[in-house]
Amino acid sequence: MNYWLMKSEPSVFGIEQLAKAKNSTTGWDGVRNFQARNYLKEMKQGDLVFFYHSSCEIPGIAGVAAVQREAYPDPTQFDKKNDHYDAASDPSSPRWLMVDVKLVRKFDRVIALDELRKHADGKLKDMIVLKRGNRLSITPVTKSEWSFIESLERASR
DNA sequence: GCCAACGTTGGC
DNA sequence: GCCAACGTTGGC
Numbered sequence: 001m002n003y004w005l006m007k008s009e010p011s012v013f014g015i016e017q018l019a020k021a022k023n024s025t026t027g028w029d030g031v032r033n034f035q036a037r038n039y040l041k042e043m044k045q046g047d048l049v050f051f052y053h054s055s056c057e058i059p060g061i062a063g064v065a066a067v068q069r070e071a072y073p074d075p076t077q078f079d080k081k082n083d084h085y086d087a088a089s090d091p092s093s094p095r096w097l098m099v100d101v102k103l104v105r106k107f108d109r110v111i112a113l114d115e116l117r118k119h120a121d122g123k124l125k126d127m128i129v130l131k132r133g134n135r136l137s138i139t140p141v142t143k144s145e146w147s148f149i150e151s152l153e154r155a156s157r
Numbered sequence: 158g159c160c161a162a163c164g165t166t167g168g169c
Numbered sequence: 170g171c172c173a174a175c176g177t178t179g180g181c
Contacts, residue, residue, distance in 0.1 A: 007167090033176075055167050113168080133174040135166045 003141040004043065005050040005061070005129055006101070015051050015062040015106050024103035029074045030084045032096060036138040040097045043067045049101055050141060050149070052129065053110060060112035061149065069100035107153055115152065123148040 006028065008014065018026055031037055047067040053059060073094035076082040089095035113129075120130045128139040141149075 009167090035176095059168070135175060137166085 002042070002044065002047045003049075003143060003146040004039065004047060004067075005052050005139050005141050006065075007052045007054040007129075007137045009055045010053045010062075011056065014053060015103070018051065018063075018065065018101075018103045019106055021103075025068050025100055027098055027100050029076050029098040031074070031098065031137060032084055032086070033137065036136055037095075037097055039138045039140065040099055041071045043070060043099050045070055048104070048146070050146075051101075051103075058110050058112050060110040060114075060116065061107065061153075062110050063106040064104040065101040066104050067099055068102040071097040071099055074098040108157055109153075111149060111153055116149070119148070 010016075013026070018024060028040075031040060045067050049065045049067065050061045051063045051065050053062050074084070074096040076084045077086040077089045077094060077096045078091060079085055084096075086095060116124055116127070117130060119125075120127070124130055124145055127141070127145050128134055128136065
């Protein structure tokens with residue numbers, strides 16, 4: 001099983017909305033970056049995901065979700081009215097994929113980016129989301145990073 | 158294939 | 170709102 005981090009802007013879709021969604025599940029559409037797309041392709045059912053809030057008051061990890069459905073073509077790429085429409089994508093060989101994720105647990109508090117950074121020279125020294133200039137919306141997380149962050153969260157409960 | 162211009166992300 | 174960092178596009 002693998003671990004991931006997926007960014008979402010809470011003003012667009014936050015963990016509260018995931019909690020309220022039918023079956024606490026949502027389709028993660030709109031990814032339009034090749035590297036992120038390749039990670040989507042690697043995701044397996046049951047993989048765990050840190051749900052990260054970006055571009056907001058307190059950027060950080062808001063909870064845990066799990067991959068419910070593995071990669072399938074993102075229909076928004078063929079919808080001319082959609083912001084993520086891609087005229088260059090061929091329906092017989094769709095360029096963009098999406099997965100479905102289900103909420104596992106909303107954290108009692110957001111594990112803020114600030115707090116994660118405190119460990120940027122230690123346990124989280126290789127964490128991609130802490131790297132300068134990182135903009136990738138989907139990144140792999142190592143098992144040790146995952147366990148450490150969960151311990152941070154547990155310690156505060 | 159290079160690289161300047163442009164658009165986007167996302168923290169601050 | 171600013172701006173650094175990065176991906177993509179398109180001219181050559």
